[in-house]
Amino acid sequence: xxxxxAKCALISALALAAFGCAGAKVAVPTGFPVPQVSKxxxxxxxxLDEALLSYVHRESLEQRGDWEIELxxxxxxxxxxxxxxxxxxxxxxxxxxxxxxDIAGVLAPSIEELQFSIPEQTRxxxxxxxxxxxxxxxxxxxxxxxxxDLTAYGKAHQQNHxxxxxxxxxxxxxxxxxxxxxxxxxxGKVPVVQTWLSxxxxxxx
Amino acid sequence: MKPARITSxxxxxxxxxxxxxxTVQEVRETATAMSTGDSIVVLxxxxxxxxxxxxxxxxxxxxxNMGRGQNALNVVNEQRFLDATFPWFEPRIAPLNHTELxxxxxxxxxxxxxxxxxxxxxxxxEGSTQRIDSGGSLSCVVGPGGGGCFGFLSWEKDSSYEASxxxxxxxxxxxxxxxxxxxxxxxxxxxxPIPLIARVRSSACxxxxxxxxxxxxx
Numbered sequence: 001x002x003x004x005x006a007k008c009a010l011i012s013a014l015a016l017a018a019f020g021c022a023g024a025k026v027a028v029p030t031g032f033p034v035p036q037v038s039k040x041x042x043x044x045x046x047x048l049d050e051a052l053l054s055y056v057h058r059e060s061l062e063q064r065g066d067w068e069i070e071l072x073x074x075x076x077x078x079x080x081x082x083x084x085x086x087x088x089x090x091x092x093x094x095x096x097x098x099x100x101x102d103i104a105g106v107l108a109p110s111i112e113e114l115q116f117s118i119p120e121q122t123r124x125x126x127x128x129x130x131x132x133x134x135x136x137x138x139x140x141x142x143x144x145x146x147x148x149d150l151t152a153y154g155k156a157h158q159q160n161h162x163x164x165x166x167x168x169x170x171x172x173x174x175x176x177x178x179x180x181x182x183x184x185x186x187x188g189k190v191p192v193v194q195t196w197l198s199x200x201x202x203x204x205x
Numbered sequence: 206m207k208p209a210r211i212t213s214x215x216x217x218x219x220x221x222x223x224x225x226x227x228t229v230q231e232v233r234e235t236a237t238a239m240s241t242g243d244s245i246v247v248l249x250x251x252x253x254x255x256x257x258x259x260x261x262x263x264x265x266x267x268x269x270n271m272g273r274g275q276n277a278l279n280v281v282n283e284q285r286f287l288d289a290t291f292p293w294f295e296p297r298i299a300p301l302n303h304t305e306l307x308x309x310x311x312x313x314x315x316x317x318x319x320x321x322x323x324x325x326x327x328x329x330x331e332g333s334t335q336r337i338d339s340g341g342s343l344s345c346v347v348g349p350g351g352g353g354c355f356g357f358l359s360w361e362k363d364s365s366y367e368a369s370x371x372x373x374x375x376x377x378x379x380x381x382x383x384x385x386x387x388x389x390x391x392x393x394x395x396x397x398p399i400p401l402i403a404r405v406r407s408s409a410c411x412x413x414x415x416x417x418x419x420x421x422x423x
Binding site for chain 2: 177
């Protein structure tokens, strides 16, 4: 019986090796740095909805198996660290509507789209991940002030990682860090944010 | 065959290796020196989107070699540096040439972190190791009575790396060091394949690290 099981396992392993990649299931690590930038002198709220906190991208690639990237569990630490670097204070809000007197506004991120590619598709040596985030900015009375999109990108060279899972996880992590970097760099240049900062800081922004 | 004899044959095989030719060139633009408490970081250039990227283990190999042995330097771990200075050296934002460095290091929070680390020099490494030629053939057979291989394989690898040393205080390029290594590896097989591997990347790494060490301490 044991011998038969061993034969089955060996045949499966050989089939896997012969027919290539059978997909991967990865979760993005939850450790993120805090941006080292001058802080905006305002406290803000952060609204993370259930769709974002449980975000999982699943895709089947023809002859390449089933792939799954779990991003949801990384979102809270990612945005907590991002906002703690950018603002003098922040806290989670549980709903977008309603007044919040202790904060100047509420930021509500969402993931609109995630795409990835593997080396076999692009004939390159990289696993690549693109994440399109949408950010909504709400006033502290709940009114929506505007929204903007941000596309983050991450890549990982296959030779730097032991297997498809590690490389895809790394590419997704790089994409999350890129989203944080891009947000930090672009935040003050977004028209709706500029208007909001001017009104909140009395034109000193 | 006795175990001792097998061991001695394996050890003899392990001692064999293909030949590597390595060259290092240095261009100095300003004087350099490191004092006690000063540190240096070695970073790999990671541009966006897809472009040739330096191997992570090459970066860590250079950093490790600079941080040990005679005249060992205080080398900051690359990932620790990237986290501590986030997001200024992320691929999207990282300065592409030394002229962008003064603007970035004027940022007060970043300047404070660099000061905490005592960072004196920043080394950017670009390049990679490629297989440039290969030939021969080797076939292996496994049967009920045993197995074996017969044939001959050879391949040539070329490592080409360049390190730019930026002075964090002056925002100037202190100099550039290039390291090139080429080597041919062989694998003859008569029943048992015997790999004679030319350690091309390892040679480029140690040459570059040694030269960088002597460059920054002047």
